[in-house]
Amino acid sequence: MSNFVDECGLNVRGGDGGAGCVAFRREAHVNRGGPDGGDGGDGGDIWLVADHNTASLLSFRDYPHRRAESGRHGEGKRRHGANGDSLEVPVPVGTIVRDQGGEILADLSSSGTKWLAAKGGEGGKGNARFLANNRRAPSFAEQGESGEEQWLRLELKLLADVALVGFPNVGKSTLISRISAARPKIADYPFTTLVPNLGVVKVREDFEMVVADIPGLIEGASEGKGLGHQFLRHVERARVLVVLLDLASYEGTSPDEQLKTLLTELETYKPELLKRPRLLLASKHDVGIADVPDSCMPISSMTGYGLEGAVVEMERLVRQERSQLTVANTEEVIHRPTPKGIRVEKSGNNLFTVYGRSAERAVALNDLTNMEALQFIQISLEKLGVSKALKRAGIKEGDTVKIGQLEFEFHEDGNFNF
Template sequence: MPAFVDTAKITVKSGKGGNGAVAFHREKYVAAGGPDGGDGGRGGDVILQVDPHMSTLMDFRYKRKYVAGNGMDGTGKRCSGKDGEDMVIKVPLGTVVRDAQSGQIIADMSNTEPFVLCRGGNGGWGNKHFATPTRQVPNFAKAGLPGQEREVILELKLLADVGLVGFPNVGKSTLLSVVSKARPKIADYHFTTLFPNLGVVYVDEGVSFVMADIPGIIEGASDGAGLGHDFLRHIDRCRLLIHIVDVSGREGRDPVEDFEAINTELEQYSPELAQRPMLVAGNKADIAEDRSLLEKLKVHVEAKGLTFFELSAATHQGVDALMRHAAGLLAQLPPITVYEPNYVPAPPELDTSGDVTIEKVDDVWMVDGPWLQRLMSNVNFNDIESRNWFDRVLRESGLFQRMEDMGVQDGDTVCLYNLEFEYQK
């Protein structure tokens, strides 16, 4: 039996942009061809894509690092370098992506739309960009910017409308096999089910829903006991819970105590989950040795305002009524939860004490430095807050003061990699 893996930590890195080229057009009988160095190619992105055929995160158990391709350098004749190859990572439907450090949600892969997790670095400009009437032979180009790197946690939360909960061996897998085409392993011993199973329940033409059989929860599951703790996350999205309770009395258990024990575990795991709409099914009623146990559970459940069903999944008794009632409730309930991203990237910690080269070439101030590359790759120049942060880092680093000491004037052109701007004091 294949292992079921529903969490994984991976490192992803997008590609570095290629460097711009320094080249000049040379052609017979053309006296002044001019600069024609091409731009570097853009680094490849890291992209998440849902694969409907994947059901676990098993592929990430051994491979933990994913790196996109680097962009190629530009060449002469205004030829741009080839873009780096994207790294496409396939994940199961329902995978939630979190930042490993903060735990914040970056994306919820609950549809087939691809998500760009890390963007590749921009390619550097070739010298063709730097030609002006007063600078006709620019003998310089720009390096490509580095890609992004981050560590993320992938967490699979099943996309199911209905979750079956209850102690081990109460008949959850049997019920799923009866109402859908799912074929979970079924046997008369505890913990037969080792991982969640999904099945589509067809009630009527045009009426269906997805149901998940969650491995048996036991007392202490919310604290890590048993298998249930590992799989409680898979009922987070369920709009409706069906609580299966064994009323046969064959194991000497009290159905009311079992019912309350599971509810306590749900409450301790997530108070919000414990408030989810719930139907209660007293299963194995056909072999009940003491009907008073069933009646006792029914009275207890209905006193809490919950609907109770007498059930025998093995003989199909009461199954149709339970499924139709569930479908009716689902038609009134909100859609399956999709988690909204709440990840706010913290400003990177940059050591601005490193060397920065400042050189005036003709009428342009050229500024280069390793930490400037890292800074540029973390700035969104379409966002005013990001631009303000960029300006603040440059000022606090002392870069602008150095330039003023060297004679930079208002209106002078400053070039930082593939960004040109007019200097203003």
Template sequence: MFYDRARIYVKGGDGGAGAVAFRREKYVPEGGPSGGDGGRGGNVVFIGDEGLRTLVDFRYKRHYKGDRGDHGQAKNMSGRSGADIILRIPVGTVVLDDDSGETIADITKHGQRVVVAAGGRGGRGNARFMSNTNKAPTLAENGEPGEERWLRLELKLLADVGLVGFPNVGKSTIISKVSAAKPKIADYHFTTLVPNLGVVQIEDGESFVMADIPGLIEGAHTGAGLGHEFLRHTERTRLILHVLDISGSEERDPLEDYRIIQEELKLYSPMLAERPVIIVANKMDVPGAEENLKRLQESIKDQEIFAVSAATGEGLQALIYHIARVLPDTPVPNIVTMTDEHRVTKAEPENRFTIRREGDLFVVEGDEIEKHAKMSFFDSEASVYRFQNILKVMGVDDALREEGIKEGDKVEIAGFMFDWV
């Protein structure tokens, strides 16, 4: 089955916790802190694989989590980093953040590697907190939580040539005759429900990939019929073959069909409408085709027109050889890709946290403050004192007073409950 969309949840592994330990050896009095750092959590990584053709693997398993880093140990031994999760996806897949719609990656090359959920860093052990004023710190950190998000995957086929046209004009028959593809062929509309790829071999060893895009109808750019489901598969084709039923056997005018489909491509993507087009006048073996072909040639003089019959094979060889001649000079569409390693700089928001009141409960929310809370050991007095200082420096204390907090009220941060004193 062909699946070209998927929605999955990914989470990087949490970092391991830092250790609180002291060097205890004979003849080494007051050896000092020796707690090691926790290991980094494993990343969730996508790798492009040209051997895959669908996203079916993500239909049955939708949650992926990186391994947690190991905790630090005594004698300054750091924990082992968690193993990355490697997920192979088809080349041509666009990775989007499901909440914001932001493009995270565009997998266009075999072996392209993208980290979609980074593992959290390991917490620091107490050896990292030693200073001139504190020679024996009892402070350490929990590991940083790994990134988590819902992703939307959309596969856009990478083909040299795309067949477009109304339903039942013969696109599937054409690709079955010129390649080894075996699409379902029948005499009714929307026989083809999924795109089909076929490799067309030329006698001199050259080849190109042809995609049979399911039938479009008027209004396809708004999602009508199979519109949005498959229009995107035409975005990366270098050359468009516009197949027309030149016989008018469906009681439609071939000239009007051409105008409608070209308009749909333009409305969906203006760049797509500028792609080179070859008109394929199919069903020349049906009575009435000759008259319509003359009308088409008189009306459209700036496009190449090939008269063929997919049923008998007439004209297909000339069409294939012409495609093979023009493809080397046809530019590859510009594909906006995300580099494997890139740095994104974002302006710091004015509000680093927000306060929401629920009766006597004050809920403090914000990525930064919640991360500090999750990385603090509240069983340790030193960690609690450090967390209180962080709240003061960030301005949380003052903000709570402005909100009217009173002695004994509850404060919630990242699921942790505190009494205000």
């Protein structure tokens, strides 16, 4: 099984918030000490971090779940629970994050970029927080909020200075093994390379470039034939395209026909690829029987003929492209917007579900048999405008309302029957 994985699923869940504490001050010579329950700690967040030391998504193939630490519960004497530790998950630079519907959520294209994948739950308030003039000894506290959880699709688009493009068995792997320390599998049959190989070419002390050996393309690759979409994806972000043509005549086609087919496939997949700087190399010059096309450099990876000149030309094109790039902020942090307000959805004949963090937090108390707690929920929901929103949605007397884990009956007078 290959150690290179460029697509996978990932399940992330932030840590749960700790529960608030119900406690009262009990001390000698202190009469009616009052509530002193501490707050729960916040749950840890999960961040995806673009890391240049991570080469593929292999670590998620067999272990696709990531969990952050939950917050500790509050204690008496107003001792607040500790926050849970956040978890930073390294992913390769060039990782695209999608939701289950395929929508792009984040593009981690520069080293150090962080994206908030799952936010930890907020810690619950202790009963000391509910002290009021008309509530001198609150005997309820708030539960910790559950951490966010979601499934994500991760997709890797390799970031390379140069992409080697050509038909199967044209000599791409042999070339990258000669000009870099990469050691891909090399054999005398098509599709020897099934995953991209990266090699670092050190031209001189102050300059090196990353070269990607892209698995062989065939006619129809832009339509997905021969895993074409999977392979072409890795060409998208290369600064320079090196197109290898087979002088030994790939399946009886001339170098000119090979070039025409390859450029057609690139243009069909993504037209802007043809605007990239391009270097044409005529491979297998030592055994070739075809004429070298115009504007094409002949090389032989077996004998080394022409390789030095090809590397120098790659360097020139890469330097030219790098000089046009602005320096990216490598510490960029991407936050997801948090939806605000409340939303009501009707399902079935008489069930109305209220969504919204503020409403769900309002009913997340530890003891729903406590009359004080129920009165507090009633007041909080009225302040949030839940009754008005339910009426706008068409609710009627006796219909069921669901907020978070709490279900109750609705009454026309605005009171909820918990």
